[in-house]
Amino acid sequence: MTMGSRVYLARLAALPVFDPNGDRVGRVRDAVIRLRTTNRPPQVVGLVAEMALRRRIFLPIGRVTSMDAEAVVLSTGMLNLRRFEKRQNELLVLEEVLDRRVTVEPEDRQGDGQVGTVVDLAMELNRNNEWLITRVAVREHTGRLARRGHTYQVDYDRIRGLVGPTDTQGTSNLVALLEQMRPADMANALQDLPDARRNEVAAAFSDRTLADVLEELPEHDQVDILVHLNRERAADVLERMDPDDAADLLAELPKTEQSVLLDLMEPEEAAPVRQLMKYNPGTAGSVMTSEPVILTPDATVAEALARIREPELSPVVAAQVFVARAPSATPSGKYLGMVHFQRLLREPPSSMLGGIVDNDIDPLRPETNLTEITRRMATYDLVAMPVVDGTFRLVGAVTVDDVLDHSLPRDWRDRDAHDDEPAANLWGTRQTPGAAS
Template sequence: MPTVTRVFIARLAGLAVYDPNGEQVGRIRDVVARLRSGGRRPQVVGFIAEMPMRRQIFLPIGRVISVDPASIVLNSGVVNLRRFQQGPAELLVLAQLLDLRVTTPTGATVTVVDVAMESDRPDQWALGRVAVQELGGRLGRRGQLRQFDWEELTGLVEPTTIQGTESLLNVLEKMRPADLAHAVQELPPERKHAVAAALDDERLADMLEELPERQQVEILARLDHERAADVLEEMDADDAADLLAELPPHERALLLDLMAPEESAPVRALMKYLPNTAGAVMTSEPVILTPDATVADALARIREPHLSPAVAAQVFVTRSPVDTPTGRYLGAVHFQRLLREPPGDLLGGVLDNDIDPLDPQRPLAEITRRMATYNLVAMPVVDESDRLVGAVTVDDLLDHLLPRDWREQHE
């Protein structure tokens, strides 16, 4: 039995789905409703749930025994893992209704901000109340929030209705970049590009890094050149280099010229190396400190929230300068060693120099064998002058060893 008889669907986004034993089986990403004739309200037929490995599946409403704002519970832990495909008479509530401009009974134009699903008996849910917001005034103030019954509004299912992005962005902003990228991939093309255009540069850069290369290029091509260059500046240098390598030469050169020199320099450096070598896949901005820095200094650096776990797993120690290419490479300190040493000790006294660094032209196959042999999370890359130019992390390896279309594979 459902524990509530009305729930607004935007509040369900990201909600955990549990089996009867309390084991989580996925998270809600959208609600599927089927259009009905005779002016009847669309019937809720199920949920789109995201499972491990980001596979999106369909959960029929008949499998659900409890719906409330805290969780959704299924009647069994056995689910059909077939990937969801939208039918011709089906509506994705969050993806297709949020931000629609519709008309009220008085003729006013308003924007949909949420839709409620309502139940009068078990397993029977339909779309009911619609929360809308009046269009803002000249001073940019938000309009008043109001609610209407589904049948009172005109334009909810008309494909020509203008659709914005604000309410959908409010749902998406809570997602991790990888989940955001996957959710955006599922949107209709024009909706996808509208969302991408509405994201700020940093958030869009994070999302692009998680998309397949084909879709990265597609989204970047829809931005004006100045905006595209700004987004590339926000990306990690190695990801920006990979994306630029997919563009035509004239487009690549134009965007590099539009980027700030200090941002384009590491990208240009990475693009000089042969594909599938240490230089081509490495991260050019690992954590680097001098030997007179303390353990406490190193721990403070690796706590920075923007660092990925693989980059934050170790600190590389070099002579000044510490920007790549650095002074002479001395060694590395793993974060576990940092946790064991007194905070005031100098890095020069605790570093490990037993692992031979890579040269930039080292092939991926050899790097993979060495990292697997020594159980390494990252390896330093040095040039002929023993200067650190970057580091190959396990994330870098996986991105280049997996099939090019792995982000689009859901099975």
């Protein structure tokens, strides 16, 4: 895809945006089209880019000098950093047009037409230097569950129903685009959708994906999405969340609903969540993960390295191995110490963990408060600390992301809570669609 006669808008999603100096501005999150009178095709007026701190800004299409499969490049570094707000008669392509059910008129304009779903929109540059929607990629509806309809392209003027009630909009293509993003970016994109659309798209994710995304959303959005799922599905999603995140989410629900969902979860998945919910808020017990990497002292360095390479482990959990007597699940046998992954890389693969364990840092207790946890982690430059009970059994580990999550304001994930924050380096203003850039 190059800056030329035709550009497909859905393919721009998540591409990095650079200024003329090669400095990264953000990532493309959507494209803005302006509806026009009569049957004239919509005009693409700009892109929506996401910058640091999840701020979405408007990039006028006239300031884009190139678009290809790797990046979008701007002609200037002067940007309006005000948060993007959609104007009247504007639509967001990925959010509001993708997956919409439409009717494709026959070429001779006779007959009822073919029903299909919008997969992508193509824009082209006309002689007036305007980017107009000229082609629509549509997947046909076959009426057969076992057969996926083929995808084809038609001229824009043959499409009917591109703008209409949201109940004609599906989710499959938007979900496919979102699943290419990191969970935090997916969560951010969901916050931009209307509540009903957000819940519909979230429900279309797999259990694993939805679990990852919920962990990145503000609490009120987590609760709203969860309560719109049927209870069996909600329990399945909770099972795939980290136990500490599942416990935090359940704590936002009424007691009766907590009990119902915990009972629907598999007993072995619900057990650590129940245990975490017993600890007082703001303590090590309430913020720790109950599933750190635990191995016995007779395990080898090679076994430890294989364990921390498992892709489902987060970087902070995989940064160290905790060594304890059997059993190796929490609550473990007697805690012996920990081995950082850098130490593992320096030791022979056949070495046993019991011989290289670091035990000169006192572990935390479940009742240790966040202030003390933060002080000790900063003192020893640690990304995780063990938590032991009164009999010195390992019951979990507090990681640096746990501490940050619970030290920041409760609404830190909610972009709307920070809309009034000043935008630094503000240049220019958003132009009226169609004006010269």
